[in-house]
Amino acid sequence: MSGDGRPVDRAAIERAVEVLAAGGLVAVPTETVYGLAADADSPAAVHAIFAAKGRPNDHPVIVHVLGAQALDAWAGTVTRRARVLAGRFWPGPLTLVLARAARAHDGLTGGQDTVGLRCPAHPWARALLEAWCANRGDPAAALAAPSANSFGRISPTTAAHVRDDLGEKPGGRVDLILDGGACPVGIESTIVDLSRDGPARLLRPGVITRAQLEAVLGEAVVDADATAPRAPGRLAQHYAPRTPLELVAPNALGARVNALRGTRLAVLAPAIALLDWTGDVVLRLIAPAQPEEYARRLYALLHQLDAAGAQRILVAWPPGGVGWEAVRDRLQRAAQ
Numbered sequence: 001m002s003g004d005g006r007p008v009d010r011a012a013i014e015r016a017v018e019v020l021a022a023g024g025l026v027a028v029p030t031e032t033v034y035g036l037a038a039d040a041d042s043p044a045a046v047h048a049i050f051a052a053k054g055r056p057n058d059h060p061v062i063v064h065v066l067g068a069q070a071l072d073a074w075a076g077t078v079t080r081r082a083r084v085l086a087g088r089f090w091p092g093p094l095t096l097v098l099a100r101a102a103r104a105h106d107g108l109t110g111g112q113d114t115v116g117l118r119c120p121a122h123p124w125a126r127a128l129l130e131a132w133c134a135n136r137g138d139p140a141a142a143l144a145a146p147s148a149n150s151f152g153r154i155s156p157t158t159a160a161h162v163r164d165d166l167g168e169k170p171g172g173r174v175d176l177i178l179d180g181g182a183c184p185v186g187i188e189s190t191i192v193d194l195s196r197d198g199p200a201r202l203l204r205p206g207v208i209t210r211a212q213l214e215a216v217l218g219e220a221v222v223d224a225d226a227t228a229p230r231a232p233g234r235l236a237q238h239y240a241p242r243t244p245l246e247l248v249a250p251n252a253l254g255a256r257v258n259a260l261r262g263t264r265l266a267v268l269a270p271a272i273a274l275l276d277w278t279g280d281v282v283l284r285l286i287a288p289a290q291p292e293e294y295a296r297r298l299y300a301l302l303h304q305l306d307a308a309g310a311q312r313i314l315v316a317w318p319p320g321g322v323g324w325e326a327v328r329d330r331l332q333r334a335a336q
Ligand code: TXA
Pocket: 030, 032, 033, 034, 035, 036, 059, 060, 061, 062, 093, 095, 097, 109, 112, 114, 115, 116, 118, 145, 146, 147, 148, 187, 188, 189, 191, 203, 229, 230, 231, 232, 233, 234
């Protein structure tokens, strides 16, 4: 994993465990994005997450565990496919949606009969989970954590993003923000639904690609259908900057900028598509050429474009090829 990770601060982890034990909220870096963590076993603490984010109560939240040994504590039925995927991709940016066990209360599942389980790889998230399990005397102790942003806004990939959005108490809404540096993956985990018989269903694309999942399972991974568990990450408008964002074909960018003369623009496009035109552009950013780097920097770029004082953001569509599914998915949701 690359990224500007900081060494784990043991004293900060101990403070974070005290906050969690008291029912408080801790923002913690994971390899994907910063999470807003609370004691998964405490309905009141989980409720506080929803209040801090301004998120509807009936949305499910991901339960973060230290390892696959916790699967049976939280899931009622752990399918063969689930064990295969956890064995191959955990710890890592993959969330498994499974039939819930009784321990997965309604506050975690949004009242559904499924639970989302993820085992993060980031050293700070792992240190926090290890200390949490030790504190509870339970290797299956878990932390509920959605992304640490206000509902519907851009996900945070640095501690500064969390400070600027939710903020730390007393002025803000989070009890403690752990600063582990920038997240090395940069977009949320791949979510796979294995809660029913039949093939795995892709609920949310991520840097673990459909092709990787299919290679490990030896069979097709299908798209989620209308009967799949509800996942708010799939709402059409999500991960959105405040400034309207428009996706444009790279070769149509010059013409679009021209048509928008008189509108202050912030533009994100490949270097080649930024040439040969001028316009009312307050910020131009070069889009990364590789999907992994694009994913890692995506939310920081969106934060930057949103803060530029533009009236409209133009983003060139990334390529359609293999490996770009997750970046294209997030950009599509950011466009209004
Ligand atoms: O990378 C990630 O997954 C990050 C980090 C913090 O782990 N978390 C994250 O959480 O993205 P959040 O709450 O912003 O998105 C979680 C997604 C939501 O779309 C939620 O509905 C879905 O996971 N989810 C959680 N439990 C589910 C369940 N039981 N059934 C269906 N979807 C579920």
